[in-house]
Amino acid sequence: MAGQRRSILVMMCFALATVVSAVSSLNVALPDMARDTGATPTQLQWVVDAYALVFAGLLLPAGAIGDRFGRRRTLLAGLAIFGAGAAVATTLSDPGALIAVRAAMGLGAALIMPATLSIVTATFPAGERDRAVGAWAGVAGGSALLGLLVSGALLEVAAWSSVFALSVVLAAVAIVGTVRVVPARERHERKPLDPLGGALSALALTALVWAFIEGPQRGWGDGLVVGGFAAALALGAAFVVWELRRAQPMLDPRLFLLRGFGAGSLSVFVQFFAAFGLIFVLLQFLQLVLGWSPLEAGAALAPMALVMVAVAPRVPRLVERVGVRPVGPVGLALMAVGLVVLSTMDAGSSYWHLLAGGLTLGLGMALATTPATTAIVSSLPDAEQGVASAVNDAAREVGGALGIAVLGSVLADRVGEIGPGMDATAFVDGFGAALLVGAAVLAVGAVVVALRAPSAAAVRAPAVARRGGATGGA
Structure with missing residues (x-):
C-alpha cells in the first residue's frame, strides 16, 4: 500500500508539472513565434495570457466538478x-x-491542477499527508522554472512548435500513469452542483485577471480596465451573497475567517505574486541587459527550482520540531531578502550574485509553500478537497497574474519601450524598483501570516464541515 501511495504521488506531481510548466515555458519561444507567424506584440501577449486567464477563472468550478x-x-x-x-x-x-487553442489548454489545466492535489490528500493518511503535500508544493513552485530550462534547451535544436509537442508527450505519459496507478473506484460525495456559483466565480476571476493583464498595456485608468475591475468586484460580491444563502455552497466565504484557510490563502497569493513577477522581469534582465540566451537564462534559474523541489517535502519535519507558526512567515521573509539581494544587480553583476539571491528566495518559498497549502487543505473535509485545492490554486494564479502586472508596470514606467536600443541604465533602475515592490508585499504578507497562522494542533486536526458558520479561531 505504501508503494502504491508513492506511485500515486509521483504521478500526480508529474501531471502537475505538465500544466505548471506550460504557464511559463512559452515565454522563451515568443521571439521565434513572432518571426514565423507574424504575430503582433499584443497577440503574443495573449498567446501566453489566454492560458492563464482561463486556467485561473475555471479553477473553483473545476474543483467542485472533481468532488462531485x-x-x-x-x-x-x-x-x-x-x-x-x-x-x-x-x-x-x-x-x-x-x-x-491556448485557452482550451487552460480549460484542461483547470481540471487537472485541483484534481492532483485532492487525489494526494485523499490518498495519504493524516500522519503522511503533510509530507506528501510538501512534495506537491515543491513541484508546484519549481516546475515553472524548470519549464523555462527545458523549453530553452528545445529551442536550441528545434522550432517553437516543439514546446507544444513536449506538452503532448507529457500529457500522454500522465494519462497512462494515472490509469495505471490511481484506483478507478473512489469515494466522492453526490452533492448537487452549483452552476450559478461556478459561473459567478469564473466570471469574477476572469474579469480580475483580464484587468491585471491589460492594465500595463492600456493604462490603469483606461475605461475597459476600470470596467474589468468593477465587473470583478460586482461579480465577486454577487458570488459571496449567493454562496452565503445556499445550504450547500460550492465555497463558503466564511471559511476565509478561519486562521488556517485565510492565512494559507494569503501566503500562497503573496508568494506567487513575487515569484511570477520576478520571473517576468528577471528573464528580460538576463537576456536584454546581460545578453544571455534563452537557454542560459533558463539554466540560471534552475538552482532556485531545485532548492524548492528538494526542500519542500522536508518542511513538515521542521514544522514538527519548531511549530507551524514561525515557519511560513520566516519563509516569506527569506523570499523578501532574496528579492532585495537580486534588486541590487546591474549590468556588471556576476552569476554568483544571481545565485545568492535566487537560492535565498527558493529556500524561503520552500519553507512558506508547504505550511500554507497544508493549512488550506486541512480546513475542509475529505469530500471537499477538490474545492480546497482549487482555492489554493486560484490564490496562486491570481497572485501570479497580479505580480506580473504590477512588477511589469513598475519596470515599464522606468524604461518606456523595452527592446533593442532601450536605455540599459533605466532598465536596471526599473528592475531594482520592481523587485523592491515585490519584497515589500512579501514583508507585509509575512507580518499578517504571522499574526493569523493557525496552531499546529489546528492544522493536524481532522477537517470538519463548517457550514453552520466559520469563526476566526485557531
Missing part, C-alpha cells in the same frame, strides 16, 4: 483536453488560432 464526479475522471478529462489542444497547436501558424 470523481477526481480521477476529472483529471483524465483535463489531461485529454490539454494534450489535444497542444497537439493542434503544433500544426498552427495563425496567431488567433493559437490564442484559442
Whole structure:
C-alpha cells in the first residue's frame, strides 16, 4: 500500500508539472513565434495570457466538478483536453488560432491542477499527508522554472512548435500513469452542483485577471480596465451573497475567517505574486541587459527550482520540531531578502550574485509553500478537497497574474519601450524598483501570516464541515 501511495504521488506531481510548466515555458519561444507567424506584440501577449486567464477563472468550478464526479475522471478529462489542444497547436501558424487553442489548454489545466492535489490528500493518511503535500508544493513552485530550462534547451535544436509537442508527450505519459496507478473506484460525495456559483466565480476571476493583464498595456485608468475591475468586484460580491444563502455552497466565504484557510490563502497569493513577477522581469534582465540566451537564462534559474523541489517535502519535519507558526512567515521573509539581494544587480553583476539571491528566495518559498497549502487543505473535509485545492490554486494564479502586472508596470514606467536600443541604465533602475515592490508585499504578507497562522494542533486536526458558520479561531 505504501508503494502504491508513492506511485500515486509521483504521478500526480508529474501531471502537475505538465500544466505548471506550460504557464511559463512559452515565454522563451515568443521571439521565434513572432518571426514565423507574424504575430503582433499584443497577440503574443495573449498567446501566453489566454492560458492563464482561463486556467485561473475555471479553477473553483473545476474543483467542485472533481468532488462531485470523481477526481480521477476529472483529471483524465483535463489531461485529454490539454494534450489535444497542444497537439493542434503544433500544426498552427495563425496567431488567433493559437490564442484559442491556448485557452482550451487552460480549460484542461483547470481540471487537472485541483484534481492532483485532492487525489494526494485523499490518498495519504493524516500522519503522511503533510509530507506528501510538501512534495506537491515543491513541484508546484519549481516546475515553472524548470519549464523555462527545458523549453530553452528545445529551442536550441528545434522550432517553437516543439514546446507544444513536449506538452503532448507529457500529457500522454500522465494519462497512462494515472490509469495505471490511481484506483478507478473512489469515494466522492453526490452533492448537487452549483452552476450559478461556478459561473459567478469564473466570471469574477476572469474579469480580475483580464484587468491585471491589460492594465500595463492600456493604462490603469483606461475605461475597459476600470470596467474589468468593477465587473470583478460586482461579480465577486454577487458570488459571496449567493454562496452565503445556499445550504450547500460550492465555497463558503466564511471559511476565509478561519486562521488556517485565510492565512494559507494569503501566503500562497503573496508568494506567487513575487515569484511570477520576478520571473517576468528577471528573464528580460538576463537576456536584454546581460545578453544571455534563452537557454542560459533558463539554466540560471534552475538552482532556485531545485532548492524548492528538494526542500519542500522536508518542511513538515521542521514544522514538527519548531511549530507551524514561525515557519511560513520566516519563509516569506527569506523570499523578501532574496528579492532585495537580486534588486541590487546591474549590468556588471556576476552569476554568483544571481545565485545568492535566487537560492535565498527558493529556500524561503520552500519553507512558506508547504505550511500554507497544508493549512488550506486541512480546513475542509475529505469530500471537499477538490474545492480546497482549487482555492489554493486560484490564490496562486491570481497572485501570479497580479505580480506580473504590477512588477511589469513598475519596470515599464522606468524604461518606456523595452527592446533593442532601450536605455540599459533605466532598465536596471526599473528592475531594482520592481523587485523592491515585490519584497515589500512579501514583508507585509509575512507580518499578517504571522499574526493569523493557525496552531499546529489546528492544522493536524481532522477537517470538519463548517457550514453552520466559520469563526476566526485557531
